[in-house]
Amino acid sequence: MSSAAERKDQVWRVIDMIKWGENYFKSKGLENPKREIEWLLCDLLNYKRIDLYVQFEEPISRIDLDKLRGWIKRRVSHEPLQYITGHTEFYGYSFNVSADVLIPRPETERLVDVALHTIENISKAKVFEVGSGSGCIAVSIGAEKPDASILSIDISEEAIKMAQKNAILNKIENVEFVSMDFFKEQPKGTFDLFVSNPPYIPKNEVKGTMSEVHQYEPEIALTDQEDGLRFYHRIAESIPDLVNLNGWVVMEVGLGEHPNKALEIFKSAGFNKCELVQDFNGDDRVLKIQI
Secondary structure, eight states, X not given: OOHHHHOTTOOOBHHHHHHHHXXXXXXXXXXXXXXXXXXXXXXXXXXXXXXXXXXXXXXXXXXHHHHHHHHHHHHHXXXXXHHHXXXXXXXXXXXXXXXXXXXXXXXXXXXXXXXXXXXXXXXXXXXXXXXXXXXXXXXXXXXXXXXXXXXXXXXXXXXXXXXXXXXXXXXXXXXXXXXXXXXXXXXXXOEEEEEEOOOOSOGGGGGGSOHHHHHHSXXXXXXXXXXXXXXXXXXXXXXXXXXXXXXXXXXXXOSTTHHHHHHHHHHHTXXXXXXXXXXXXXXXXXXXXXX
């Protein structure tokens, strides 16, 4: 903060910090400066956004100011807000996040929508997920479909630990998280639904993502270190062993040419009931296949 902000005798009210923070973040080139400082203040003070403007005259304690100062420094270095505060929301549920896991994206909520739709009439559906990450997909499906049983795997043991914590946080008991390398082994048994948001950014495009993404999020969750299609080839090979007849495969896909490239992999493998589903921006972001 400025030298004025460092003065011991200065009282900083909520409204003062909103104004200062908005100007400071704007000067540092952040796209939504007011929303940024509001997000940090809401988390710091355990407020809803409206509380900031109802209690705008409230002074901020010295302890909270010191904490906020550290957060602001991290944010202007483009560290994602979700890593700074340590949590986020997805599909109406709370999730802890750290730099060990990908930050849940709003567009992935569409993946959950489609996945739930495929099993809505299946009693005691068995679900298999590749790529647990924070656990956001598996926990959300488990919460919305309590009679389902979900097995979710990830190669990252740190991700598995985070996903398990998030299942406990949301009181979800019908999801099991297991550390497993999908390219080397597969679970026993078959499933009604295979769901995945695999790493799909081509290796040569990772550096072209926002600095918040390529500087802070785990590379293993962003790219397959190849052309962004490696997981889709592996999934196409694995479906006959893993998915029941009339079962479903639901996967997130990227932007641009990626959705059609992924679709072609499955069509070439002999899967005829394939469909690309749009997200709420009108982009093809979910690939749905019936076996």
